[in-house]
Amino acid sequence: MPAIPVTNASRPHAISTVTSALERDQFEILYPTIRGFLLSQFEAHSMPQDAIEYFTRQLIRVTKCLDYNTFSGRYETGLLVVEAAEAFKGRRLNDSEYEKAAILGWMVVFLRSYFSLSDNIVDQVTTSHGKLSWHRLDGIGHKALNDVLLLEGAVYQLAREHFRRESYYVDLLELLHETRHPAFFRNPIPNFHFPIDRQRAANIYKSAIYSFYLPMALSMILCGFPVERASPIDFSYYDLVLDVLLPLGEYAHIQTEYLESRSGNLPKGRSWCFDVVRIAGSPEQLATLESHFGKGDATSQLHVRSVFADAGVDARYALYAQDAHSRIGSLIDALPELRSPSGDAVLGRAIFRSLLEDVHNRLD
Secondary structure (H helix, E strand, O other): OOOOOOOHHHOOOOOOOOOOHHHHHHHHOHHHHHHHHHHHHHHHOOOOHHHHHHHHHHHHHHHHHHHHHOOOOOOHHHHHHHHHHHHHHOOOOOHHHHHHHHHHHHHHHHHHHHHHHHHHHHHOOOEEOOEEOHHHOOOOHHHHHHHHHHHHHHHHHHHHHHHOOOOOHHHHHHHHHHHHOHHHHOOOOOOOOOOOOHHHHHHHHHHHHHHHHHHHHHHHHHOOOOOOOOOOOOOOHHHHHHHHHHHHHHHHHHHHHHHHHHHOOOOOOOOHHHHHHHHHOOHHHHHHHHHHOOOOOHHHHHHHHHHHHHOOHHHHHHHHHHHHHHHHHHHHHOOOOOEOOOOOOEOOOHHHHHHHHHHHOOOO
């Protein structure tokens, strides 16, 4: 894969996960190279011309799929790998370091697209992030199943191409497998801080893992934080981080449900706002919500928003958000700032505080 056209001097170093236009542009530079690399894998294996042409058509559709689902500046999760690495090292990454971090970031973008698309197909979601889901577009339909496989396969092709000679390659692959495999969720679902059913708890848990923990853990591997403990009495770097990022992911997920419900983009499944009415609302309010929730017509949405207002959803969310901010802030304050064995990276609290503030101050 050709070298990435990137210059160290063009990248500002600041511990913030609010993505700037310059950071997005720098991240986007890598995408055409990745797309060309994926196509070259078929050409290199002497595939018949008709097979190459078929894959080219598939890749064009996958490109459109990525544009539709992850472009338009939605790089926060992928860029978190870069931002965390710079925060841990306390400096801008050099060109070689940036290339590896950015590729890992794009692997996260591909993997998140894989998760999102597959979930939307299974759940038969009509809209996602305020627009039609990819598989609902004309001409896509069941072809989206093939896009899911291509998105997942791209992650491991990139891993092999860029990291198979690294000492941490096995750790990298195991992390990727664990975060996409049901075995990762073999432990009991954590005790979330709002009464929700088990399925929603599992969905929130998954969202926290691949939106927050995965990019942070990839950055930690890149910065030399060992996955295995040297002895039973040593800290587990990754468990420490997980203890902070799980509740942060819960907060971010519930916040998304709340903001989407206020915007009228009401999901089919039960959301945090629905649970507020189920727990604190009247039987009449719950019956109205059951009749109209998840329906796209304007009348149903008006009924739903009216129930949310009468049940005091806004006030309850404000209390939840304040509690979550305080509680997660305390976890960050208690996080030990541990140095990597090589000594050139520190598991500092600043990146976690920045993540928390970015979530807490989000408006849409």
